[in-house]
Amino acid sequence: xxILTEHIDVQGIETIDVFRKQGGYAAVEKALKKMTPDEVTExxxxxxxxxxxxxxxxxxMKWSFLAKPEGVPRYLVCNADESEPGTxxxxxxxxxxxxxxxxxxxxxSYALGANTxxxxxxxxxxxxxxxxxxxxxxxxxxxxxxxxxLGSGYDLELHVQLGGGAYICGEETALLESLEGNRGNPRNxxxxxxxxxxxxxxxxxxxxxxxxxxxWIINNGGDExxxxxxxxxxxxxxxxxxGHVRKPGVYELPLGLSVExxxxxxxxxxxxxxxxxxxxxxxxxxxxxxLPAELILKTTNGExxxxxxxxxxxxxxxxxxxxxxxxxVVMDETTCIVHNTLTFGRFYHHESCGQCSPCRExxxxxxxxxxxxxxxxxxxxxxxxxxxxxxxxxxxxxxxxGDAAAWPVAAAIRHFRDEFEWHINHPEKATQKGAVFxxxxxxxxx
Amino acid sequence: xxxTQTIQFPASTLDKVxxxxxxYPEGKQKSALLPILHLAQAEWKWCSPEVMDYVAGLLxxxxxxxxxxxxxxxMFHLEPVGDHxxxxxxxxPCCLMGGVEVYDHLKAKLGIETGGxxxxxxxxxxxxxxxxxxxxxxxxxxxxxxxxxLTTQKVDEIIEELSK
Numbered sequence: 001x002x003i004l005t006e007h008i009d010v011q012g013i014e015t016i017d018v019f020r021k022q023g024g025y026a027a028v029e030k031a032l033k034k035m036t037p038d039e040v041t042e043x044x045x046x047x048x049x050x051x052x053x054x055x056x057x058x059x060x061m062k063w064s065f066l067a068k069p070e071g072v073p074r075y076l077v078c079n080a081d082e083s084e085p086g087t088x089x090x091x092x093x094x095x096x097x098x099x100x101x102x103x104x105x106x107x108x109s110y111a112l113g114a115n116t117x118x119x120x121x122x123x124x125x126x127x128x129x130x131x132x133x134x135x136x137x138x139x140x141x142x143x144x145x146x147x148x149x150l151g152s153g154y155d156l157e158l159h160v161q162l163g164g165g166a167y168i169c170g171e172e173t174a175l176l177e178s179l180e181g182n183r184g185n186p187r188n189x190x191x192x193x194x195x196x197x198x199x200x201x202x203x204x205x206x207x208x209x210x211x212x213x214x215x216w217i218i219n220n221g222g223d224e225x226x227x228x229x230x231x232x233x234x235x236x237x238x239x240x241x242x243g244h245v246r247k248p249g250v251y252e253l254p255l256g257l258s259v260e261x262x263x264x265x266x267x268x269x270x271x272x273x274x275x276x277x278x279x280x281x282x283x284x285x286x287x288x289x290x291l292p293a294e295l296i297l298k299t300t301n302g303e304x305x306x307x308x309x310x311x312x313x314x315x316x317x318x319x320x321x322x323x324x325x326x327x328x329v330v331m332d333e334t335t336c337i338v339h340n341t342l343t344f345g346r347f348y349h350h351e352s353c354g355q356c357s358p359c360r361e362x363x364x365x366x367x368x369x370x371x372x373x374x375x376x377x378x379x380x381x382x383x384x385x386x387x388x389x390x391x392x393x394x395x396x397x398x399x400x401x402g403d404a405a406a407w408p409v410a411a412a413i414r415h416f417r418d419e420f421e422w423h424i425n426h427p428e429k430a431t432q433k434g435a436v437f438x439x440x441x442x443x444x445x446x
Numbered sequence: 447x448x449x450t451q452t453i454q455f456p457a458s459t460l461d462k463v464x465x466x467x468x469x470y471p472e473g474k475q476k477s478a479l480l481p482i483l484h485l486a487q488a489e490w491k492w493c494s495p496e497v498m499d500y501v502a503g504l505l506x507x508x509x510x511x512x513x514x515x516x517x518x519x520x521m522f523h524l525e526p527v528g529d530h531x532x533x534x535x536x537x538x539p540c541c542l543m544g545g546v547e548v549y550d551h552l553k554a555k556l557g558i559e560t561g562g563x564x565x566x567x568x569x570x571x572x573x574x575x576x577x578x579x580x581x582x583x584x585x586x587x588x589x590x591x592x593x594x595x596l597t598t599q600k601v602d603e604i605i606e607e608l609s610k
Contacts, residue, residue, distance in 0.1 A: 073471075085537045085576040118469075123484065123521045124533075124577050126590035159469040164480045164519025167575065181476035181511075183518040199474055242539040242580035249581050286538060286576075327580065329539050343538040347575050353518075 001228055003216040003236050004209065005252040008096045014131060016138040019099040025144055027215035031107045032152035035218070040111035044214055046222025048234035053079055053170070053207030054285060054325040056309050059214075065194040066112055067202040075203040076114040078105060078211050079175055080121035080128075083167040085286035085347060086327025089238035090208035092250040094121075095128050098135035102158065104211040106144065107218050109156050112204055116157045119208075120175050123163045132160050167351035171399045172205040174353065185353050186399035209238050229255035233308035237323070243330035246270035259283075259305040259312075260297050263330065276332035279444040280415075283312055284324020286344045287404030289411030290337070291321050293443050317411065333444040336436050337419045341412040342370040348405030359402035362393035366409050373420060376427030383420050387413055453500040459485055463504060475505050479515055483522055488589075492523035520574060528563045528570040530608050533587045536573045539580035544597075548584045549573075551598040555605055568609065 012018035019025070031040050045060030066074060078101070082090040094101055101119070109117045121129050136158050139145045147155045161179055163169050169178045173187035176198050197203020213235060217225045226234045233255040240250045245263065247270040253262065263278065264271045272278050281296040282288060299305055299314045306312075312323045331340065349367035354360045366389050369382050390406035397403070413420060422437040423430040430437070438445045455463060463482055470477040482504065486497050498512040516522040523531070534540075534549050553559060556569050563570040579585045582594035593604055 082578045083576055086539055086580050088578045088580050088582075091578045122578065123480070123519070124574075124587060126484070127592070130590075157469075161469075161477075162481050162484055164483065164515070165521035165574070166519050178480065179477060180474070181479035181505075181507075181515065183514055199471065240581055242583060243542045282538075329542070329580070331542060335542060339541070340538050343536065343541055347537050350575055 001236060001254045002252045003225075003228075004093060004100060004212055004238060005097075005250075008093075013097050014099070014135065016099060016135065016142060019097070023219075024099055025103055025139075027103055027218040028106045028144055029150060031110055031218050032150055032154055037111045037113055040107060040214075040218060043217050043222040044111065047213075047217045047225035048222075048229075048232065049210060049213055049217065049225065050233075050309065051207055052209035052213070052237065052326070054084065054287075056323065059206060059210050062194070062206070063112060063204060065192065066204055067195045068113065069202070073116065073201050074112055074114050075198045075201060076105065076109045076112050076117040076211075077172075077175065077179065077198060077203060077205045078117070078119040078208055079170060079172065079205050080119050080125070080208045081163055081170040081175060082125075082208070082325075083122055083170050083351075084325045084327055085344065086242055086282060086329040087240055087285050087325040088242075089240040089250050089326055091125060091128065092240070093208060093212060093238065094125075095131060098128075098132045099139070100212045100215070101132070101208055102135055102139055102145075103215040104213065105158055106139075106149070106156060107214050108204075108206065108211050109158075110154055111214075114204075115155050116159070118159050118161050118179060118198075120161045120163060120169070120179055122169070123165050126162065129160045129162055136160070166353075167347075168353045168399070168401060171401065174399065175205060176203065183353070185355050186401075188398055230306065230308050231310060233310060233323075237307070237326050239307070239326040239328050241269050241328045241330065244273050244276060244332040244335070245330045246273055253307060255306075255308050257307045259307060262307055262328075263297075269330070272330070272332050276334065277444040277446070278330065279333045279335055279442075280331045280337065282321075282327070282329040282331075282408070284322045285327035286329070286347065287400075287407055288322040288324045289317055289320070289407055290340075290415060291319075291411075292415050295319055295415070296321075317407070318414075321411075334434075334436060337412055337416040338370070338374050338423050338430075341409060342367075342374045344408045345370045345405070348401065352401060352405070356397040356399075356402065358393045358396040359405065362389050362402070363405045365389045366405065370409070373423050376423070376431040378420075378424035378427070380424060382424065383413055383417065386410075453490075453496050455485070455489060459489065467505075476507050476511070478505060479507070479512065480519070483512075483516060487522060491529075492525065492527050494526075526563075529568050530588050531570045531572060533572045533574045533577075535575070535577045535579070535583065535585045535587075537576040537580075539576075540583035540585055543583040543595075545584035548596045548598055548601060552586075552601050552605075555601065569605075 007022040050056040169184040174184040178184045193203040278293040349363040390410040393402040394406040419437040502509045560573045584596045
């Protein structure tokens, strides 16, 4: 079942004519001509669609929080600042099929009563911004954007805004600051963007994949969407796969597929690269807890782990993880967990905006301590020090970057403590090129 | 290297600047800052104090408002750079695919470290964080262009091509 990528490999799908031949923009016709904005919102609520950027918050509910004071403009801002390590699904979708996002932007903007909307895209994806701008111009030329769209009386201007290189701008209030031409420092909440967002006006910020999904929901109905998936994990999800599988790339899967099938079936990732074994997976982008092979495939109750919000988080952080953004990083037995954790720790240190001291100082500490462990200068007390620093960051910052920095370090130690100890106890061995700790009896070292 | 007299966008870019400012409500022209800094960097390669002051003037904001933004976002170069700025991704997934070896090769080939520029002024190397291309790693970027699934051999070919 594919709803976002069904036609993604059709030759010329980036052009409006080919896109329309495949049924594109039918949702705009339907929504603007036959539905009220509230009816559109109602379908999105019924669909159960949860925010695809990582938080998983129900999208229809988020829309329903939007304040609608008389005479004040409202805005929809698409979060295309995809920067979570392991995540490249929005990049793929926008680059291949820009109209899929634009169609969703029109439908969603109509539902929210926004007459100007922005797609905030990370600056590094400049070439994708050019693709989107070309597609927007095509849509304008066909009367799908601009004044009185398709004679419905609804007006919408859509603009692409380039970021400047800052992970933090994926946090919605930092994104709004950036869109206002400022440093990307997250705002204190409340007030939430739904009440005071862009230029202090009511604003909804949604992820690319979430917005793109609304077109299918309008065409087929929220109830149909909710039939895909399991329980509160409805619909399909784009999963971007990197690391040691035979076929890395972006896959659209119905939520509920088993992790084992996803990794090993030829239809999906095709298994671990030749001659190697699965060691660990980061299932939802760098900030979610890493899990060793046995825990990513099965829960501690022995149930198959599924690609759903609920199943991946089964067991809490002790033995579970999160679906997050769908950045699925697969590691085989050649992977040094300490090195990988260092690259993540360094990432969050680099990307902390510096506003909150627990995050600014804590990410720096973790980066430094991880660096010395990796480089053979670790001390016995360093592992507990890392755990302690992670605990002191978690929950003590304005935005979730602090948590995102703390979780991967804490989880790596939780599940691979022996690997950290080996680095500290055997620095000569551990610092040799390509050296990786062998855990006796581990499934990946057999 | 640059002086105030020469800092002026060509007419076609100035049209673009005005088009960008019109994307925002009246009085919210500061929102155009990041997009215009990208145009400025395309024009002058880096954001010198003179360039930043010029951009501040265009947007009727104070120079400090530009400095604080350029120093926050990693894409803006605050020092002179070479003709080709190679920005390689050092984050986990690219490293899993052999990134460290490929980047070491790149540095050795150009004879510079991260942050450095070759003597002929052709290449600058910068280390950046995740470029959202993890499944196609290792990856580097030169302006808008992505170079993916890099190997040491591919790096040689790219450098040779760009050295011509």
